[in-house]
Amino acid sequence: MKKADMETHRAEYQGLMAMARATEAEGLYRAAIDLALASWEHIDGMMQFGRRYEEKEFVSIKGIEMILKYAPLLLDFHSLDKLEALLKGCRRIERNTSDCLVDRLSEARALMSDAHRLWDHLERQPGVRQDTLRQSLGGNQDQWRSMAEAWEKMGLLRRQPQGRSYKLAISTRMAEVVPAKCPSCGFIANAPKAMFLEPLPCSQCGTKGVFVILAG
Numbered sequence: 001m002k003k004a005d006m007e008t009h010r011a012e013y014q015g016l017m018a019m020a021r022a023t024e025a026e027g028l029y030r031a032a033i034d035l036a037l038a039s040w041e042h043i044d045g046m047m048q049f050g051r052r053y054e055e056k057e058f059v060s061i062k063g064i065e066m067i068l069k070y071a072p073l074l075l076d077f078h079s080l081d082k083l084e085a086l087l088k089g090c091r092r093i094e095r096n097t098s099d100c101l102v103d104r105l106s107e108a109r110a111l112m113s114d115a116h117r118l119w120d121h122l123e124r125q126p127g128v129r130q131d132t133l134r135q136s137l138g139g140n141q142d143q144w145r146s147m148a149e150a151w152e153k154m155g156l157l158r159r160q161p162q163g164r165s166y167k168l169a170i171s172t173r174m175a176e177v178v179p180a181k182c183p184s185c186g187f188i189a190n191a192p193k194a195m196f197l198e199p200l201p202c203s204q205c206g207t208k209g210v211f212v213i214l215a216g
Contacts, residue, residue: 001048003053006045006046006049006052006053008045009042009043009045009049010042010046012039012042013063016036016063017063019035020036020063027154027155028210029070029073029074030198031212036063036066036067037063037079037082039063040064040086043090044090047093047096051096057098058097058098060101060104061097061101068104068105068108072112072115073112073115075112075115080105084105114137114147115147118133118137118147119170121133121136121137122169122170128167128168129162129165129167129168130145130167156170157169158170158171177190177192178190178191178192178196178213178214180196180214181214182202182205182207184202184205184207184209185204185207187202187204196213198210
């Protein structure tokens with residue numbers, strides 16, 4: 001790969017990740033994941049430029065870190081499968097990062113399994129107290145607490161103070177029909193909330209993108 005090509009990849013990667021971080025700050029985590037995924041085709045060129053011309057060493061990759069952080073919480077196994085394919089298809093990424101991304105992927109899959117168990121538990125027992133999670137699910141209470149706090153921040157869970165703990169209740173039902181706005185033309189569509197967790201083609205303008213859910 002020529003130097004100019006590497007520079008182009010670096011610029012594209014940095015631009016996509018800047019948008020991903022801005023979208024993350026707005027609370028649009030699914031859209032942030034999609035932008036991070038789009039940055040992956042530029043990772044190899046970006047890393048080659050950094051190592052050859054900037055003497056840069058990579059601990060990890062921000063575009064991958066974002067997937068490892070949010071995909072397990074959103075039960076997004078597709079993105080973790082894509083990461084596995086990326087690491088197998090471009091082994092240079094794993095070799096040139098000091099963090100063991102294969103191990104991190106395994107940890108993310110285990111976390112997603114626990115997230116699924118917790119979500120199922122909350123659906124079956126609405127109003128359960130946070131301090132009873134380890135008793136009911138085993139494992140580490142700090143992890144259950146951290147997961148509940150993350151879901152609250154993402155707008156998926158309500159944590160109502162109760163004594164020295166919190167009463168937990170899912171704040172969204174995936175089958176609930178809600179309005180959502182096309183990010184390209186602003187058209188408002190109505191559909192089950194689960195449909196808006198993935199990119200959809202807009203029936204108005206035809207652009208495929210992640211709709212912004214307007215109703216809680």
